[in-house]
Amino acid sequence: MATVTSVNPYSGKELESYKTHTKTEISEILEKASDRFLSWRETSFAERKKLLLAAATELKKNTKEYAETITQEIGKPISQSVAEVEKCAWVCEYYAENAEKHLQDEVIKTDAKKSYVSFEPMGVVLAVMPWNYPFWQVFRFAAPALMAGNIAVLKHASNVFGSALNIEKVFKRAGYPGHCFTTLLAGSDAIEEIIENPIIKAVTLTGSVSAGAAVAATAGKNIKKTVLELGGSNSLVVLKDCDMEATLDICVQARFQNTGQSCIAGKRLLIDASIADVFVEKLLVKVRELKSGDPMDEKTYIGTLAREDLAKDLEEQVNVSLKEGAQLRIGGKRQRAYFEPTILTEVSPKMKVFKEETFGPALAVTTFKSIDEAIELSNNSKFGLGVSVFTKNVEAAEKIAYRFEEGAVFINELVKSDPRLPFGGVKDSGYGRELSQHGIREFVNRKTIYINE
Template sequence: MSTIISTNPYSGTEIESFTAHTKKEITEILEKADKRFYAWRETSFAERKKLMLAAASELKKNKQEYAEKMTLEIGKPISQSIAEVEKCAWVCEYYAEEAKTHLANEVIKTDAHKSYTSYEPLGVVLAVMPWNYPFWQVFRFAAPALMAGNIGVLKHASNVFGSALNIEQVFKRAGFPDNCFTTLLVGSDKIEAIIENPIVKAVTLTGSGPAGSAVAETAGKNIKKSVLELGGNNALVVLKDCDITKTVDVCVQARFQNTGQSCIAGKRLIIDHSIAEEFTEKLLRKVRELKSGDPMDAETYIGTMAREDLASELEDQVAKSIKEGAKLLIGGKRQGAYFEPTVLGNVTPKMTVFKEETFGPALSITTFKTMDEAIELSNNSKFGLGVSIFTKDIETAEKLAYRFNEGAVFINELVKSDPRLPFGGVKESGYGRELSKHGIREFVNRKTVYIK
């Protein structure tokens, strides 16, 4: 029986330990989930709505409790942890209200007396989730999956098992029947066998490219549906006619919130050369004002990174880029799991911080002279999750949106996930969509019904 230790990255102290589920326990959990599905799918949308609204209420009522655990586990600033829990309540409320409409039978006129498409649940869906948004990543899957009549089984990242159990607790406190949503305390080495289990009908993963590739391979071999939300190297494309003050504020938030540990963070600042000097000066002033410190302090904006090895990896990427010719404008130092907010100038597409995803508080700056060059720089990435364009000429920016090879184009705003909009990427950022009606329809059987 193996033990998993949870460590506070800020203090370095042990939080708690967890006993991993055995092979027998995993089988029992899956069997109970499967049995629950056949009763759960018979419930009405009205019944599910009542329970999902109760989950939203539970999240709001005990947001401090859930946020504190999150902050202890990954060093996330407490104010941002609270905001994450509140956003989870929003997605629960959204699907409680909209699921019935999203999954209503779609009547299609044919030569039949009646023909339509119905949307029916698949069964037990496995969610393999990351640590960086330990509540939000899970709830944006769980809320639509449960409202569609599916059962959720969670394999969370090993450093956020406390949050994983808290999520299970949210659904229990809300009154959901046993085994509607269950957490598996297992390492990544157990995922393949779980996916292969006939009880599991589909899998969704948010995480790294290698993890996504491994999960997709196993799901593919077993002919099971998968949705992947992987990495990102989003560009912040700043045109010379932008509102500089407002754009600086958005770019700082886009890069440095959640201590830069986000797939949709704006990691590459691509800016018109004519305003680069003024923009950079104002940007650096804002970055200097970001307060680092104890993640439990409500005033802290930059906490520690989730683990020391992650901070060390970012340190290496920054050091390599400086050797390659990038100019260190601010930051660059690491102390344990803490990495200073960092900005690098003179970055070219051949440099490490441009080519690779930097999962932490480091921003690269690259300049351009023409719009065609800006689009080429933005698209020069193996990822395609999203891009932000900043300009006062909204009409032109909208016309150019199709030229960006991304899952999302945001004009004068940072890329963010919203329950009302589909979320997902192209290229090595994955496939499938979460959220909105598109997300809830990923894990359903689109059944054709034809009546003569």
């Protein structure tokens, strides 16, 4: 047993200390989760719907309580923490209303009297989740998993144990039977043994490429299903015929919300060379207007990064890129866990801020002279989570969407997750899908039923 202490990245003050679960305690939790599955899978969709709607009500009722913990633990501006909790209520309501339809038997005509595919729960599913959206990442897994009849076990990032326990509290307050959703207070060194436990039937992870590879390797050795949502280095492709003012506002939000700490943030700004100078000057004005400060202030848009080491990593990426020839137009300075909103121009594909994922408020700007060059630059990444294309010629953009090596193409909008649409990536951004009908069917047994007289 170890002790983990959470620290407010803005004030530097200690928040809470947590004792991690021992191996024996983890085994006991998994046993209870397994026992609960036997009764939970027998419940009707109507029963599960009632409970998940109660969870949505609880999230709405105590939004401020949960949001304040998020902000204290990771420095996210409070207005954005509130929005995150509210979005979790939405995904609960979505699956409460749609899960039964998504999982209804699929009748297939064959030479049998009757043949169909049923979608049955797998059992206890482990979620390994990150800190940057400590509620949303979990609920977009838990809502469909529970509605499908599975049991959820969460291993959250160690700096958001308070939020992890709050999520467990949401389900308890909603009236869920014990051990339908359980939090494991454990470090990353415990994950391998947890996955190897035969009670765990599948694993979903949102996190880094290295973490995803390690989890997938362990799950693969044990023949267990995985879904991986990993990093991203999304490009914002700005064509010369864009609506410039609307595009500017979307690009600022795409890069700087959550202080840039998002896998789907627009990290590489690719602009047609003919409008680049004007666009960047207008962009600088808007970025200067972003309010930095106390994350608990509702007017704050840029908080701190979640930890000081993360800010140092970003600082190193920016400084190396400057030495490589990038031009600093704004920002670039760090103070403890705070990093100024930063824009670099004249960025080439060989530079760190282009090649690597930048997890913080730094935007790399590169120009292009043709749409073919823009697509080549956008695809010049080991990641493939999503891309945004800005143009008034929507029809033309839609026709080239297939050429982008991404899990999603958003035209005149930032890449975002929506309960109604599948979410996930290709290449080093992972595999499998979350959300929508596609997400809820990731952790079910697609069983063929064949009947003859």
